[in-house]
Amino acid sequence: MARVPRVDCPEHGVRLAEVPWASAGSGFTLMMEAVIRMLSQEMPVSQVAEMLKEQDTRLWRILEHYVEKAYRKEDWSGVKRILVDETSRKRGHRYVTAVTDAESRKLLFLVEGKGKETLEAFAKEMREHGADPEQIGLICMDMSPSYIAGAKEHFRKADIVFDRFHLMQMAGEAVDQVRKEFVRQGLLPKGSLWALRGNEWTRSREQKSLRASLCAAYPRLGRAIGLREALQEILAQEDPQELR
Numbered sequence: 001m002a003r004v005p006r007v008d009c010p011e012h013g014v015r016l017a018e019v020p021w022a023s024a025g026s027g028f029t030l031m032m033e034a035v036i037r038m039l040s041q042e043m044p045v046s047q048v049a050e051m052l053k054e055q056d057t058r059l060w061r062i063l064e065h066y067v068e069k070a071y072r073k074e075d076w077s078g079v080k081r082i083l084v085d086e087t088s089r090k091r092g093h094r095y096v097t098a099v100t101d102a103e104s105r106k107l108l109f110l111v112e113g114k115g116k117e118t119l120e121a122f123a124k125e126m127r128e129h130g131a132d133p134e135q136i137g138l139i140c141m142d143m144s145p146s147y148i149a150g151a152k153e154h155f156r157k158a159d160i161v162f163d164r165f166h167l168m169q170m171a172g173e174a175v176d177q178v179r180k181e182f183v184r185q186g187l188l189p190k191g192s193l194w195a196l197r198g199n200e201w202t203r204s205r206e207q208k209s210l211r212a213s214l215c216a217a218y219p220r221l222g223r224a225i226g227l228r229e230a231l232q233e234i235l236a237q238e239d240p241q242e243l244r
Contacts, residue, residue: 028062036062076108076131083163084141084151086114102140116150123154142166164235171228172197178224188214196225199232 008014026033036059039048045063049056081102086095097118099109109122123133136158141147143162151160179196182188188196192214195207203211215222 023065026062026065027058033062033066037066072128074108074129076126076129077135079103079108079126079131080135081138081140082108082136084119084139084147085163086142086144102138114144115146116153119147119150119154143170167235168228168232171231175224175228178221182218182221187218196221200229 195210
């Protein structure tokens with residue numbers, strides 16, 4: 001252990017001298033910081049703190065410093081297509097927006113909120129990483145009006161593509177609306193709910209048989225399910241190269 005010399009500056013007061021074996025204000029040597037980073041890649045930070053007999057808040061400060069340092073060096077000049085999605089940060093509908101590189105699947109940007117301002121913030125951040133919003137040729141996202149507005153305003157050259165999950169979710173909801181109409185008319189037997197929902201290959205033999213008989217008996221129901229399956233097949237066959 002070595003004590004870092006202190007200097008008494010007439011202008012700035014008492015300051016610690018800079019030393020080659022530690023970062024300013026870290027409290028750890030560079031070697032110890034390297035150990036913390038290595039261990040944190042293999043186990044939870046709380047376990048690292050217990051092993052090193054340190055408070056995890058001190059370790060998190062070290063990790064946040066190096067993550068921020070590495071993040072600032074990220075080069076986004078080659079990013080052409082992005083994925084935009086929202087996720088709940090905590091209970092109570094507190095959301096964050098995640099922007100991911102569609103090619104590498106690497107997370108680029110994370111910001112609180114789910115409105116058009118999140119895409120504005122990403123557009124500004126691009127300029128800090130040697131990139132320009134004009135280079136984005138495609139944005140895949142859900143059908144949020146706020147996201148659509150943000151994309152059109154800040155990524156004017158980008159084509160907007162709605163993600164497969166939300167398209168299939170809407171198709172499933174449309175089928176369910178048709179099914180509920182037949183339920184209200186008392187035309188569907190007990191047990192038909194799960195026979196008609198979801199993908200046919202996930203249903204039991206009995207459910208498949210019931211599904212087929214109901215679709216044959218009620219053409220409108222069969223057509224709704226057929227359209228959903230056709231959309232699913234189209235999306236499954238799309239060539240990612242065509243989206244470049």
